[in-house]
Amino acid sequence: MDRIIDLDQAAAEITSRLSAWTARGLFLAPITWRDETAPWPQPLETGRVLVTDPDSVGVRIQSADGSNFVSIVLFRGGWADLDVLANDEVTMECPQITHPEEFGALLDSAITRFMDATSVTHTDATSVTHTMEER
Template identity: 65%
Template sequence: MDYIIDLNHAAAEIVSRLPAWTAAGLLPGPITWRDEAASWPQRLEVERVVITDPDSVGVFIQSADERNAVNIVLYQGGWVDLDGLVNDVITAECPKIKSAEEFGVVLDAAIACFLDSPPCPFELGATRPLGRFVS
Protein backbone atom coordinates (compact mmCIF):
# COMPACT_ATOMS: atom_id res chain seq x y z
CA MET A 1 0.00 0.00 0.00
CA ASP A 2 1.18 3.52 -0.75
CA TYR A 3 1.31 5.67 2.34
CA ILE A 4 0.09 9.14 1.56
CA ILE A 5 -1.54 10.46 4.75
CA ASP A 6 0.29 11.46 7.93
CA LEU A 7 -1.88 9.76 10.55
CA ASN A 8 -0.34 11.73 13.40
CA HIS A 9 -1.58 14.94 11.76
CA ALA A 10 -4.94 13.29 11.12
CA ALA A 11 -5.18 12.40 14.82
CA ALA A 12 -4.53 16.07 15.61
CA GLU A 13 -7.54 16.92 13.42
CA ILE A 14 -9.67 14.64 15.62
CA VAL A 15 -8.23 16.01 18.88
CA SER A 16 -8.88 19.62 17.83
CA ARG A 17 -12.58 18.83 17.38
CA LEU A 18 -13.19 16.86 20.59
CA PRO A 19 -14.21 19.88 22.74
CA ALA A 20 -16.76 21.08 20.15
CA TRP A 21 -18.23 17.60 19.77
CA THR A 22 -18.57 17.22 23.52
CA ALA A 23 -20.09 20.70 23.82
CA ALA A 24 -22.64 19.69 21.15
CA GLY A 25 -23.72 16.79 23.36
CA LEU A 26 -21.89 14.06 21.46
CA LEU A 27 -19.97 11.26 23.14
CA PRO A 28 -16.67 10.73 21.32
CA GLY A 29 -14.75 7.60 22.24
CA PRO A 30 -10.99 7.34 22.41
CA ILE A 31 -8.89 7.73 19.29
CA THR A 32 -7.98 4.27 18.01
CA TRP A 33 -4.92 3.14 16.07
CA ARG A 34 -4.17 0.00 14.08
CA ASP A 35 -0.60 -1.24 13.59
CA GLU A 36 0.38 -2.52 10.14
CA ALA A 37 3.30 -4.39 11.74
CA ALA A 38 1.09 -6.29 14.21
CA SER A 39 0.19 -9.93 13.63
CA TRP A 40 -3.25 -10.79 12.37
CA PRO A 41 -5.81 -10.09 13.60
CA GLN A 42 -4.58 -6.58 14.22
CA ARG A 43 -6.04 -5.06 17.38
CA LEU A 44 -7.19 -1.50 17.76
CA GLU A 45 -5.10 0.34 20.32
CA VAL A 46 -5.82 3.59 22.15
CA GLU A 47 -2.21 4.35 23.01
CA ARG A 48 -0.23 5.70 20.04
CA VAL A 49 3.08 4.78 21.70
CA VAL A 50 2.42 1.04 21.30
CA ILE A 51 2.00 1.38 17.53
CA THR A 52 5.11 0.65 15.44
CA ASP A 53 3.73 1.24 11.94
CA PRO A 54 0.32 2.94 12.04
CA ASP A 55 -1.97 2.20 9.12
CA SER A 56 -5.22 3.65 10.48
CA VAL A 57 -6.59 6.12 13.01
CA GLY A 58 -10.22 6.52 13.94
CA VAL A 59 -12.89 7.59 16.38
CA PHE A 60 -16.36 6.31 17.33
CA ILE A 61 -18.93 8.96 18.26
CA GLN A 62 -22.38 8.45 19.78
CA SER A 63 -25.30 10.76 20.34
CA ALA A 64 -26.11 11.58 23.95
CA ASP A 65 -29.02 9.12 23.92
CA GLU A 66 -26.69 6.46 22.39
CA ARG A 67 -29.27 5.73 19.65
CA ASN A 68 -27.17 7.17 16.81
CA ALA A 69 -23.49 6.60 16.12
CA VAL A 70 -20.81 7.28 13.56
CA ASN A 71 -17.47 5.51 13.17
CA ILE A 72 -14.79 7.34 11.19
CA VAL A 73 -11.52 5.58 10.30
CA LEU A 74 -8.76 7.02 8.10
CA TYR A 75 -6.29 4.66 6.44
CA GLN A 76 -2.81 5.80 5.55
CA GLY A 77 -3.48 4.89 1.90
CA GLY A 78 -5.89 7.78 1.59
CA TRP A 79 -9.41 6.50 2.17
CA VAL A 80 -11.89 6.95 4.98
CA ASP A 81 -14.36 4.37 6.22
CA LEU A 82 -17.36 6.34 7.41
CA ASP A 83 -20.13 4.21 8.91
CA GLY A 84 -23.20 5.72 10.48
CA LEU A 85 -26.24 4.51 12.35
CA VAL A 86 -28.75 7.35 12.21
CA ASN A 87 -32.48 7.00 12.80
CA ASP A 88 -32.19 3.17 12.80
CA VAL A 89 -30.59 3.16 9.32
CA ILE A 90 -27.02 2.03 8.68
CA THR A 91 -25.10 3.85 5.97
CA ALA A 92 -21.53 3.78 4.73
CA GLU A 93 -19.25 6.00 2.69
CA CYS A 94 -15.63 5.67 1.63
CA PRO A 95 -14.26 9.00 0.40
CA LYS A 96 -10.69 9.19 -0.87
CA ILE A 97 -8.55 12.00 0.44
CA LYS A 98 -5.00 13.30 0.01
CA SER A 99 -4.14 15.02 3.29
CA ALA A 100 -4.85 15.27 6.99
CA GLU A 101 -6.49 18.63 6.29
CA GLU A 102 -8.97 16.95 3.92
CA PHE A 103 -9.66 14.46 6.70
CA GLY A 104 -10.69 17.45 8.82
CA VAL A 105 -13.21 18.36 6.10
CA VAL A 106 -14.59 14.80 6.23
CA LEU A 107 -14.84 14.96 10.03
CA ASP A 108 -16.73 18.25 9.89
CA ALA A 109 -19.08 17.05 7.17
CA ALA A 110 -19.80 13.77 8.93
CA ILE A 111 -20.59 15.51 12.20
CA ALA A 112 -22.77 18.10 10.42
CA CYS A 113 -24.77 15.20 9.00
CA PHE A 114 -24.83 13.49 12.35
CA LEU A 115 -26.18 16.63 14.02
CA ASP A 116 -28.54 17.18 11.07
CA SER A 117 -27.16 20.63 10.36
CA PRO A 118 -26.39 21.80 6.83
CA PRO A 119 -24.36 21.54 4.71
CA CYS A 120 -24.28 17.75 4.60
CA PRO A 121 -22.65 16.05 1.61
CA PHE A 122 -23.52 12.64 3.06
CA GLU A 123 -26.96 11.22 3.55
CA LEU A 124 -26.49 9.52 6.90
CA GLY A 125 -29.73 7.80 7.66
CA ALA A 126 -30.67 7.66 3.96
CA THR A 127 -31.77 4.43 2.37
CA ARG A 128 -29.77 4.86 -0.83
CA PRO A 129 -26.01 4.63 -1.45
CA LEU A 130 -24.00 7.68 -0.51
CA GLY A 131 -22.18 9.78 -3.08
CA ARG A 132 -18.58 10.94 -3.14
CA PHE A 133 -17.81 14.48 -2.03
CA VAL A 134 -14.01 14.63 -1.95
CA SER A 135 -11.97 13.68 -5.01
Protein backbone atom coordinates (compact mmCIF):
# COMPACT_ATOMS: atom_id res chain seq x y z
CA MET A 1 0.00 0.00 0.00
CA ASP A 2 1.34 3.45 -0.88
CA ARG A 3 2.28 5.72 2.01
CA ILE A 4 0.15 8.78 1.32
CA ILE A 5 -0.32 9.92 4.91
CA ASP A 6 1.73 9.70 8.11
CA LEU A 7 -0.43 7.70 10.52
CA ASP A 8 1.49 8.87 13.59
CA GLN A 9 0.57 12.46 12.73
CA ALA A 10 -3.02 11.35 12.14
CA ALA A 11 -3.07 9.66 15.56
CA ALA A 12 -1.95 12.97 17.05
CA GLU A 13 -5.11 14.49 15.54
CA ILE A 14 -7.14 11.93 17.50
CA THR A 15 -5.28 12.38 20.78
CA SER A 16 -5.52 16.17 20.59
CA ARG A 17 -9.33 15.82 20.71
CA LEU A 18 -9.69 13.15 23.41
CA SER A 19 -10.14 15.48 26.39
CA ALA A 20 -12.73 17.61 24.58
CA TRP A 21 -14.69 14.50 23.60
CA THR A 22 -14.65 13.01 27.09
CA ALA A 23 -15.64 16.40 28.55
CA ARG A 24 -18.74 16.20 26.33
CA GLY A 25 -19.60 12.82 27.80
CA LEU A 26 -18.51 10.74 24.83
CA PHE A 27 -16.94 7.34 25.45
CA LEU A 28 -13.79 6.43 23.55
CA ALA A 29 -12.35 3.05 22.76
CA PRO A 30 -8.56 2.87 22.63
CA ILE A 31 -6.87 3.96 19.42
CA THR A 32 -6.21 0.90 17.27
CA TRP A 33 -3.35 0.17 14.90
CA ARG A 34 -2.95 -2.50 12.23
CA ASP A 35 0.48 -3.75 11.17
CA GLU A 36 0.89 -4.50 7.48
CA THR A 37 3.67 -6.99 8.20
CA ALA A 38 1.58 -9.03 10.66
CA PRO A 39 0.30 -12.39 9.42
CA TRP A 40 -3.29 -12.64 8.22
CA PRO A 41 -5.67 -12.01 9.80
CA GLN A 42 -3.89 -8.90 10.98
CA PRO A 43 -4.90 -8.14 14.57
CA LEU A 44 -5.75 -4.67 15.78
CA GLU A 45 -3.31 -3.47 18.41
CA THR A 46 -3.93 -0.75 20.99
CA GLY A 47 -0.24 -0.06 21.56
CA ARG A 48 1.66 1.77 18.84
CA VAL A 49 4.90 0.11 20.01
CA LEU A 50 3.45 -3.27 18.99
CA VAL A 51 3.17 -2.20 15.34
CA THR A 52 6.30 -1.99 13.18
CA ASP A 53 4.71 -1.08 9.83
CA PRO A 54 1.33 0.60 10.45
CA ASP A 55 -1.16 0.60 7.60
CA SER A 56 -4.15 1.90 9.56
CA VAL A 57 -5.10 3.80 12.69
CA GLY A 58 -8.63 4.04 14.05
CA VAL A 59 -10.88 5.10 16.87
CA ARG A 60 -14.45 4.36 17.96
CA ILE A 61 -16.48 7.04 19.74
CA GLN A 62 -19.78 6.32 21.47
CA SER A 63 -22.48 8.68 22.71
CA ALA A 64 -23.07 9.05 26.44
CA ASP A 65 -26.25 6.98 26.30
CA GLY A 66 -24.62 4.32 24.12
CA SER A 67 -27.14 4.63 21.31
CA ASN A 68 -24.87 6.23 18.69
CA PHE A 69 -21.32 5.49 17.61
CA VAL A 70 -18.78 6.71 15.12
CA SER A 71 -15.92 4.48 13.95
CA ILE A 72 -13.17 6.05 11.86
CA VAL A 73 -10.23 4.14 10.41
CA LEU A 74 -7.58 5.93 8.36
CA PHE A 75 -5.41 3.94 5.95
CA ARG A 76 -1.95 5.11 4.97
CA GLY A 77 -3.00 4.74 1.31
CA GLY A 78 -4.99 7.95 1.66
CA TRP A 79 -8.57 7.03 2.50
CA ALA A 80 -10.71 6.62 5.59
CA ASP A 81 -13.58 4.33 6.47
CA LEU A 82 -16.23 6.20 8.43
CA ASP A 83 -18.95 3.96 9.86
CA VAL A 84 -21.76 5.46 11.90
CA LEU A 85 -24.82 4.27 13.76
CA ALA A 86 -26.86 7.32 14.74
CA ASN A 87 -30.58 7.67 15.31
CA ASP A 88 -31.17 4.10 14.08
CA GLU A 89 -29.47 4.85 10.75
CA VAL A 90 -26.23 3.37 9.45
CA THR A 91 -23.98 5.66 7.41
CA MET A 92 -20.78 4.65 5.65
CA GLU A 93 -18.35 6.99 3.92
CA CYS A 94 -14.92 6.49 2.36
CA PRO A 95 -13.40 9.96 1.92
CA GLN A 96 -9.96 10.55 0.45
CA ILE A 97 -7.56 11.91 3.09
CA THR A 98 -4.08 13.10 2.10
CA HIS A 99 -3.01 15.23 5.09
CA PRO A 100 -3.34 14.79 8.85
CA GLU A 101 -5.23 18.09 9.05
CA GLU A 102 -7.87 16.69 6.68
CA PHE A 103 -8.23 13.73 9.01
CA GLY A 104 -8.70 16.11 11.94
CA ALA A 105 -11.40 17.93 9.99
CA LEU A 106 -13.11 14.58 9.30
CA LEU A 107 -13.04 13.75 13.02
CA ASP A 108 -14.59 17.13 13.88
CA SER A 109 -17.19 16.86 11.13
CA ALA A 110 -18.21 13.34 12.15
CA ILE A 111 -18.71 14.34 15.79
CA THR A 112 -20.69 17.43 14.79
CA ARG A 113 -22.86 15.62 12.25
CA PHE A 114 -23.54 12.42 14.13
CA MET A 115 -23.13 13.13 17.85
CA ASP A 116 -24.58 16.65 18.03
CA ALA A 117 -27.53 16.31 15.68
CA THR A 118 -30.88 14.96 16.81
CA SER A 119 -31.54 13.60 13.34
CA VAL A 120 -29.18 12.40 10.67
CA THR A 121 -29.69 13.82 7.22
CA HIS A 122 -26.73 13.44 4.94
CA THR A 123 -26.88 13.78 1.17
CA ASP A 124 -23.20 13.48 0.25
CA ALA A 125 -22.87 11.22 -2.79
CA THR A 126 -19.98 9.36 -1.15
CA SER A 127 -22.11 8.08 1.72
CA VAL A 128 -24.62 5.28 2.02
CA THR A 129 -27.31 5.54 4.68
CA HIS A 130 -29.70 2.79 5.74
CA THR A 131 -32.19 2.68 8.56
CA MET A 132 -31.92 -0.27 10.90
CA GLU A 133 -35.35 -1.46 9.69
CA GLU A 134 -33.96 -1.84 6.14
CA ARG A 135 -31.22 -4.22 7.25
